[in-house]
Amino acid sequence: MDILTHTISGLAAGTLVAGFCKAPYSKQLLIIAIGGLAGALPDVDAISLWSGFDATFGKLFDLTHSGREIYSAKFWYSHHGFMHSISAALIISTIAGVIAYLNNTRFKQFRLTAFIKHFKVNRFMHLAFILGFLIHLLEDMPTPASNWGGVNLFWPSETYIGGFGHIWWWNNYDIFLIVCGVFLLNFLLLALRFINNRVKNIVIAGVFCMGLMLSVVQVGSRDFDFAYSGSTNSYHAFEAKSKALQKEILGEDIYNSMVTFDNLLSIYF
Structure with a gap:
């Protein structure tokens, strides 16, 4: 899945968590931003x-493999690894919680009880981070196995999960539009302060769950098998088929608009 869909999925996860946080809108925005960051981070x-x-990290850590070899391998630090x-x-x-706590105490002390209290106060930020991060992993599982055979979900286990080939790596415009819809609608709901918080939370959770279900349906409805292991000579044919399915x-009309938007980006989308 592309990085833009991952990031907006993280933002959508952030809106879900922010809805349950009774805090000023500024803190809710921070929670949403953390979700977006986590969605992109993997x-x-x-x-x-x-x-x-190779000239920087490779030299610094005296790596025996090139960056491209590392990317396609199954080292713990390879793509889809740890x-x-x-x-x-x-x-x-x-780690982020520990650093934030130490920064709050000006790096003078570490008391477990105080750290736990600090963690509880900021639990919604941690929850948004973890949820945004995990959604990224879920979105990568339906893509082809390629060299990895999925994602190393339960590291340090060496088992990789996913690689089903239900969808292609890029141009899943239908999923992107669903994710954007969830994020924008829930973001708007958060801004409407006159709605009862309990009702708002139910609606936000409902929108998120509906978007998740719609995405699962769309992923499972592709009438084509994109699965392959290692490398494939059909890469461009698969990509063309993915675009044809999107059309x-x-x-x-919508497809052409998405292609125009896609062509404006310098990232794979």
């Missing part, structure tokens, strides 16, 4: 494709 492991990786696991979500969230699903 793909930081694709940094090995950076043209300067950073695509539940463990990573929990570890990073905990059938969305109709020509």
